[in-house]
Amino acid sequence: xxxxxxxxxxxxxxxxxxxxxxxxxxxxxxxxxxxxxxxxxxxxxxxxxxxxxxxxxxxxxxxxxxxxxxxxxxxxxxxxxxxxxxxxxxxxxxxxxxxxxxxxxxxxxxxxxxxxxxxxxxxxxxxxxxxxxxxxxxxxxxxxxxxxxxxxxxxxxxxxxxxxxxxxxxxxxxxxxxxxxxxxxxxxxxxxxxxxxxxxxxxxxxxxxxxxxxxxxxxxxxxxxxxxxxxxxxxxxxxxxx
Ligand SMILES: C[S@@+](CC[C@H](N)C(=O)[O-])C[C@H]1O[C@@H](n2cnc3c(N)ncnc32)[C@H](O)[C@@H]1O
Numbered sequence: 001x002x003x004x005x006x007x008x009x010x011x012x013x014x015x016x017x018x019x020x021x022x023x024x025x026x027x028x029x030x031x032x033x034x035x036x037x038x039x040x041x042x043x044x045x046x047x048x049x050x051x052x053x054x055x056x057x058x059x060x061x062x063x064x065x066x067x068x069x070x071x072x073x074x075x076x077x078x079x080x081x082x083x084x085x086x087x088x089x090x091x092x093x094x095x096x097x098x099x100x101x102x103x104x105x106x107x108x109x110x111x112x113x114x115x116x117x118x119x120x121x122x123x124x125x126x127x128x129x130x131x132x133x134x135x136x137x138x139x140x141x142x143x144x145x146x147x148x149x150x151x152x153x154x155x156x157x158x159x160x161x162x163x164x165x166x167x168x169x170x171x172x173x174x175x176x177x178x179x180x181x182x183x184x185x186x187x188x189x190x191x192x193x194x195x196x197x198x199x200x201x202x203x204x205x206x207x208x209x210x211x212x213x214x215x216x217x218x219x220x221x222x223x224x225x226x227x228x229x230x231x232x233x234x235x236x237x238x239x240x241x242x
Contacts, residue, residue, distance in 0.1 A: 026129075026132065031128065035208050036063050049074075051075050054077075054124070054125045058086065071102070073102065077107070121154060124155050124156075128159070129158070132160070143186075155214055156213045159201075162207045
């Protein structure tokens with residue numbers, strides 16, 4: 001029973017926020033452990049030195065819990081979550097995990113990521129935001145802020161649901177279809193410029209694609225070229241495909 005309660009707690013808290021705040025939650029269920037594993041994959045190749053990690057849109061902490069497995073003494077994790085209910089849940093979850101005991105500095109911010117203030121760049125940024133629910137200006141603003149706060153050799157990981165445009169559009173009104181078309185175009189431009197790898201995760205509701213991005217100046221070409229491999233090998237290597 002003790003093991004089952006947190007599982008259902010998480011689902012119920014998530015569902016309550018889906019029903020009351022669908023515009024900002026933008027999902028019907030928390031991400032699966034397999035999507036969490038895929039998103040956090042770049043941390044397998046983390047540098048030995050202390051690193052700083054940013055998580056945006058943590059929800060009930062599926063990615064947070066996976067991130068913490070890779071952090072240790074001297075590392076820092078900043079979590080931005082705008083929803084107060086999720087923040088209360090995360091705060092309890094972090095108290096239980098107590099990462100400070102392992103020397104990880106952990107800061108939970110109940111704030112919109114657009115209020116992000118940190119002078120030091122992040123080595124790894126994980127983003128769970130529902131870009132497809134936002135307007136174009138919000139998407140542009142958030143991507144700009146996140147890339148500005150990413151270290152020169154850092155990795156930015158986020159996911160998109162793998163729904164065909166036809167399926168997505170069938171749920172939307174005409175004005176929303178136009179908004180989504182513009183958002184998809186902007187994200188397409190971003191992906192072509194910054195993505196160096198991606199992974200399809202079928203075991204998720206709905207299936208999703210994890211995308212791994214970096215600053216254009218960190219390589220500029222897509223992986224596979226020798227220049228690309230050299231540019232990202234140190235100090236924070238991207239995930240290697242097996
Ligand atoms: C699709 S849910 C993802 C939750 C979790 N990462 C997961 O994968 O299960 C998106 C989350 O982003 C949060 N969010 C939406 N807009 C935000 C913003 N501008 N700043 C910070 N968090 C935001 C929502 O409250 C929600 O928790």
